[in-house]
Amino acid sequence: MLSFNQQTKIYQIATPIEFVEQFKLSNTDFIVASKSCYETYFAKIISDCTVVFKSDYGIGEPTDEMIYALRNDFTKGNYQRIVAIGGGSVIDMAKILVLKSNDSTSDLFEKKQDLIKSKQLIAIPTTCGAGSEVSNISIAKLSNKKSKYGIANDALYPDCAIIMPMLLQNLPYFAFATSSIDALIHAMESFVSSKSNIYTSLFSTKAITMILDAIKQIEIKGQDHYKDLLGDFLVASNFAGIAFSNTGTGAVHAISYPLSGVYDVMHGQANYQFLCSVFQLYNDSKQKGKIDELNIILANCLNCEISDVYTTLQERLNVLLPINKLSDYGMTFDDIVIFANSVVIDQQRLLKNSYIDITKQQIIKIYTDQF
Numbered sequence: 001m002l003s004f005n006q007q008t009k010i011y012q013i014a015t016p017i018e019f020v021e022q023f024k025l026s027n028t029d030f031i032v033a034s035k036s037c038y039e040t041y042f043a044k045i046i047s048d049c050t051v052v053f054k055s056d057y058g059i060g061e062p063t064d065e066m067i068y069a070l071r072n073d074f075t076k077g078n079y080q081r082i083v084a085i086g087g088g089s090v091i092d093m094a095k096i097l098v099l100k101s102n103d104s105t106s107d108l109f110e111k112k113q114d115l116i117k118s119k120q121l122i123a124i125p126t127t128c129g130a131g132s133e134v135s136n137i138s139i140a141k142l143s144n145k146k147s148k149y150g151i152a153n154d155a156l157y158p159d160c161a162i163i164m165p166m167l168l169q170n171l172p173y174f175a176f177a178t179s180s181i182d183a184l185i186h187a188m189e190s191f192v193s194s195k196s197n198i199y200t201s202l203f204s205t206k207a208i209t210m211i212l213d214a215i216k217q218i219e220i221k222g223q224d225h226y227k228d229l230l231g232d233f234l235v236a237s238n239f240a241g242i243a244f245s246n247t248g249t250g251a252v253h254a255i256s257y258p259l260s261g262v263y264d265v266m267h268g269q270a271n272y273q274f275l276c277s278v279f280q281l282y283n284d285s286k287q288k289g290k291i292d293e294l295n296i297i298l299a300n301c302l303n304c305e306i307s308d309v310y311t312t313l314q315e316r317l318n319v320l321l322p323i324n325k326l327s328d329y330g331m332t333f334d335d336i337v338i339f340a341n342s343v344v345i346d347q348q349r350l351l352k353n354s355y356i357d358i359t360k361q362q363i364i365k366i367y368t369d370q371f
């Protein structure tokens with residue numbers, strides 16, 4: 001059985017100019033970027049590449065319609081390499097461009113057929129959450145469905161990931177908080193996944209301890225201190241990406257997808273809503289297993305009793321970002337069963353990785369408890 005797979009070369013590069021020189025960018029490169037980051041750090045030093053911005057295609061997280069328009073523009077030139085500069089949404093959209101396929105974008109996400117890679121991809125993350133720069137996963141919202149769908153296929157591994165903390169310096173606090181909580185969730189879901197093993201646990205454990213240690217420092221020194229720790233958060237999110245690319249994420253992501261899909265709640269924030277309730281359920285349902293090991297790691301990081309880890313974790317994360325009620329996003333009681341059905345029917349890819357076989361009734365209770 002394959003225990004560990006990582007197909008992306010990881011580079012730590014200090015500045016954009018060093019990247020441009022080392023990778024010899026030319027007119028056969030197609031750049032997909034977050035506009036503000038590109039204009040701040042790259043515009044003056046790149047001259048002969050075709051550049052498009054995610055905002056040209058739409059706002060928010062990727063949809064099949066946005067990816068369709070991007071694929072259309074990409075096919076107008078003869079590009080050999082794609083450079084994605086941005087958060088998880090930018091990198092996830094760019095991943096689809098490497099594929100040799102005439103299928104519609106929604107077919108790619110729904111049919112899950114064999115995928116053939118025909119272009120190179122360099123991924124440069126500008127947030128500290130998704131880990132998409134080292135994962136074989138792309139996520140999009142499909143217009144004919146009210147939820148998000150993912151493809152997990154080795155053809156989607158970026159060829160190179162560039163870790164450049166400098167690019168995160170202008171990351172707003174809210175984006176930082178939601179991304180870093182998302183990275184913590186990747187690491188925790190990976191750690192207890194049914195596919196977790198000693199190799200993936202190495203990366204997920206390190207990511208969990210780095211993120212919780214850094215959050216502790218922010219709690220002590222004040223919110224503005226996050227800017228001094230972005231390099232740590234970026235590496236931690238990269239480690240979490242390496243871990244979950246092997247194990248998948250689980251029920252937290254699955255349960256969050258309808259909330260993001262219907263009410264456009266940011267990915268990390270939607271996941272955050274369900275993190276502690278899902279893990280408390282895991283802990284209450286099956287105490288012997290990986291959750292035991294996770295509880296010890298969390299109790300050490302949070303300096304609390306093992307029996308209190310999830311209430312303490314929620315308190316600590318509340319300092320970083322206060323948690324909302326689901327009604328604050330517009331979600332209604334009528335949505336609960338619709339969302340739970342959608343999770344059970346459409347998110348088996350994620351649910352099968354979960355620590356327990358979570359039932360529809362348990363999902364309904366998790367939603368209901370958040371009102």
Ligand SMILES: [Fe+2]
Nearest residue numbers: 130182186267
């Ligand atoms: Fe995530």
